[in-house]
Amino acid sequence: MANPSKSERGWSCWSCQAWVGQGAFCPTCQVIQPVAPHADYFSLFALPRAFALDGALLQQPYQALQRQFHPDRFAQRGATERRLSLEQVTHLNRAYQTLADPLRRSEYLLEQAGLGAEIDEKALNRDPTFLMEVMEQREALEEVDVQQKGAMQQLQVLRDDAQGRIAHEVAVLHTLHGVQEPDWAAIARHNHRLRYHQRFVQALDQVEEQIWQQEG
Amino acid sequence: MAYNDKVLDHYENPRNVGSLDKNDPQVGTGMVGAPACGDVMKLQIRVDEQGVISDAKFKTFGCGSAIASSSLVTEWLKGKSLDEALSIKNQQIADELALPPVKIHCSVLAEDAIKTAISDYRSKQKGVDAP
Numbered sequence: 262m263a264n265p266s267k268s269e270r271g272w273s274c275w276s277c278q279a280w281v282g283q284g285a286f287c288p289t290c291q292v293i294q295p296v297a298p299h300a301d302y303f304s305l306f307a308l309p310r311a312f313a314l315d316g317a318l319l320q321q322p323y324q325a326l327q328r329q330f331h332p333d334r335f336a337q338r339g340a341t342e343r344r345l346s347l348e349q350v351t352h353l354n355r356a357y358q359t360l361a362d363p364l365r366r367s368e369y370l371l372e373q374a375g376l377g378a379e380i381d382e383k384a385l386n387r388d389p390t391f392l393m394e395v396m397e398q399r400e401a402l403e404e405v406d407v408q409q410k411g412a413m414q415q416l417q418v419l420r421d422d423a424q425g426r427i428a429h430e431v432a433v434l435h436t437l438h439g440v441q442e443p444d445w446a447a448i449a450r451h452n453h454r455l456r457y458h459q460r461f462v463q464a465l466d467q468v469e470e471q472i473w474q475q476e477g
Numbered sequence: 478m479a480y481n482d483k484v485l486d487h488y489e490n491p492r493n494v495g496s497l498d499k500n501d502p503q504v505g506t507g508m509v510g511a512p513a514c515g516d517v518m519k520l521q522i523r524v525d526e527q528g529v530i531s532d533a534k535f536k537t538f539g540c541g542s543a544i545a546s547s548s549l550v551t552e553w554l555k556g557k558s559l560d561e562a563l564s565i566k567n568q569q570i571a572d573e574l575a576l577p578p579v580k581i582h583c584s585v586l587a588e589d590a591i592k593t594a595i596s597d598y599r600s601k602q603k604g605v606d607a608p
Contacts, residue, residue: 392508395517399538453512460515464538 275341285329285349293335293345302356302369312367312438314360323357363431364455367448370438376445395457398423402464407471416469423462430455480541481575487545492552495534497521505598507590511582516543520590522554522562524598530554530562535590542580546570546587559595 271282272294279289283297303310306322328334330353335346359365398419405415430451437448480488497504499521507520516539523532533551537544549570554562570576570584 388510389508392510392517392519395510396508396519396536396538399517400536456512457510457515457517 285326293330293342293349295345296348296352300352300356301373302360305353305356306360308360310370310373312363312370312434314366316361319357319360323353326353363434364452364459367434367438367452367455371445371448371452374443374445376449391454391457395461398461399464402461402468405468407468407475412472413469416465416472420462420465423458423465427455427458427462430458483549484541484545484574484576487548487574488541491535491544491548493532493534493548494536496536497523497532497534502601502604503598505594505596505601507592507594507597509586509589509593511539511543511586513582514539516540516583516586518543518547518586518590520547520550520587520594522594522598524559528558530557530559540580540583542574542576542583543586545574546576546583547590549573550587550591554591559598562591563595565591 271280273279274281274287274290274292274294276292277287277290279287281287281294285294286292287294301310305326306319308314308318308322327350330346330349332343332346332350335343338346359369402416402419405412405419433451434448434455437443437451496519497506499506501523503523503525505522505524508518509520510517516537518537518539519535521534522530525531533554535547535551537547550565553565565588567581567584567588570587571581574584576584
């Protein structure tokens with residue numbers, strides 16, 4: 262089986278040996294290539310590396326690339342091409358899921374700045390005011406009685422409140438990322454806050470699910 | 478992932494769930510969170526005149542291991558002096574509950590909650606003693 266060789270600048274086609282550069286397909290024989298090492302998620306979609314991102318600008322290239330790499334198109338090809346199409350499509354999906362979600366996008370930028378792991382290791386959070394708010398939200402959710410008629414409306418109030426908090430954190434992240442030399446420690450802090458709110462919404466979804474099951 | 482029996486027991490029958498009055502000068506409150514997983518833990522102790530922990534309550538929103546860790550430490554804390562309480566290490570919690578490596582941070586969280594609660598109590602006492 263062919264063993265594609267990779268380097269930082271690019272590589273030669275594993276199939277016809279012509280120079281590929283870093284493209285996903287060989288310009289000479291059009292055969293699919295391996296995922297570029299250290300491939301940047303933003304450049305995959307031809308987007309600037311930035312937190313601010315227009316969802317539509319992500320969606321269009323994502324769908325186009327998905328068509329290009331779709332394993333169905335390689336079903337009649339050899340084993341290497343089938344494997345590479347799967348690699349490409351996996352990488353593409355991971356890149357899309359990372360960039361489409363503000364928290365994951367912010368974490369990715371933090372990680373790319375070489376600071377993600379370093380800051381995350383200080384795994385404890387002692388901002389008592391913030392934690393108290395989280396605790397109050399959680400308690401309010403806990404007090405919702407799923408047997409009661411008004412439970413759905415109560416959940417909606419909590420959801421609106423949480424969505425407001427999420428929107429606020431995303432706006433703060435926009436500001437923090439949008440400067441020449443971002444304050445990465447502050448970004449890490451707000452990533453954490455955003456994660457707390459997202460987890461709360463997940464917990465809320467679970468309670469809502471219980472109500473649907475009762476009704477169903 | 479399968480939980481250990483002791484974790485399950487504390488998860489299904491958590492001990493000492495609830496709250497103490499956080500404005501009571503005899504009560505210390507420790508509020509800690511694990512940002513990596515979004516868990517939040519509140520641990521409260523009531524300290525009697527002899528400096529012994531007479532009551533402990535917790536409220537934790539998080540995974541089974543975080544709930545079990547905080548439930549377990551409320552049992553351990555009762556009857557202990559503050560210095561004894563401060564000597565509780567996360568490794569003891571992790572060993573008792575047989576936490577897997579990925580859940581060690583839950584025991585770290587519980588140890589940190591104890592320390593935060595005690596330091597909250599002590600700073601309140603300074604305020605009380607002050608003329």
